[in-house]
Structures are given as structure tokens and as C-alpha cells.
Amino acid sequence: DTAVSQTPKYLVTQMGNDKSIKCEQNLGHDTMYWYKQDSKKFLKIMFSYNNKELIINETVPNRFSPKSPDKAHLNLHINSLELGDSAVYFCASSQGGRTGELFFGEGSRLTVL
């Protein structure tokens, strides 16, 4: 059983399109995250939800909109994709949020052409 699963694993699309990445965790955790990993492997927090409530929203363009229908799911929708959005997007979850002990999905590689 995959603890944190993301779909799709690979996504290739044209500039200007809209796309979504889905994330589900079966660990019973109450906090979920989206991280972006750029081509230099640098990881940066984008969003964090605790029990469906947005608690962290870093400086991310408002073309990115997270949605958490329940505490087991955190989806990421991206409008008007740009070349610079190409990256690997990681979903993660934790219990409580304060310990930093995250469980990561395998990542979704987004390529914008």
C-alpha cells in the first residue's frame, strides 16, 4: 500500500494550458504539503493544509491553487502554465505538522513546452 500517492507521475503539456496534480495519503495524517523541486534539486514549500485549512501559503503565483476536499487529499491545480513551472512537485503529509517528520510521495514531474 502506497502511503502518499500522487497522480500523474509525469505530465507534459504546452504553455498556457491548465493542469492538475492529485495527492492522497492513507496514513491518517492531518497535515499535507506541496513542495516544488527545481532543476537544481532545490526543494521549496508551496502550501500546507491542516485538516482542510490552509496554513502555509508561500510566495507562489496565484495561478497555483491548492484544494483539499478532505484531510486525506490535497490537489494542486495550475492555470496558464509557464515554462518556469517545469519542475518536480512533491506531495507530503505529517501528523501534527510541528515535528517536520514528513512522508513524501514519489513526485510528479511537470514539463511545460
Place this chain on the structure above:
Amino acid sequence: AQSVTQPDIHITVSEGASLELRCNYSYGATPYLFWYVQSPGQGLQLLLKYFSGDTLVQGIKGFEAEFKRSQSSFNLRKPSVHWSDAAEYFCAASDTGRRALTFGSGTRLQVQP
């Protein structure tokens, strides 16, 4: 500003040799500290964590890390490296009130036969 620094971008060691990966942090107070490992094409996996107490912490896969407050460091060590340890290693820190990790830029470990 809070930051985590990994001075070594790339390290190569011979199989069976010892390993030390460096990590320094800059926070107002001692943060929670973590080491994660990322194998190619995979998500990140927690190796070990430090919250308080004993400054030498043991993790999975034979890794350990030592917290040194005077040097603001949390270096990762392994006495004898195996070829399967080749991966990207990330040091991370968490402010107790922030609920998200700040990652270093990563150190890529290559293991020679």
C-alpha cells in the same frame, strides 16, 4: 532569515569508506533538524531527526548525525558506505511554530566500487 546550508554539492567516496555530509543552520533558536535521502526518481525518505536531548542521533540504514550547537551544525555520518547509499541527501530544519521544513540545497553522494 532562517536557512539551511549544505556546503558540499557533490561528494564521491569509495565503497566501504566512511562518510560525513555537512549541514549548517541559521535560526533564532535551535530548530528541529532532519536528514532526508532521495534516491533517483523517488520521493524523500526520513533518515533521522533531532528534537532535543542526546546530541548524537541514530537513524535508519546505519546513519547517524551529531548536533553541535556551538557550530550550528548537524552533520550526517556513516562508518562504511555501501553502493546502495548513492543518492541525494537533504538536511532540513523546522521552526517549531511554522509547520514546514526548510531544506538545504542537497548533497549528491556518489559511491565508487
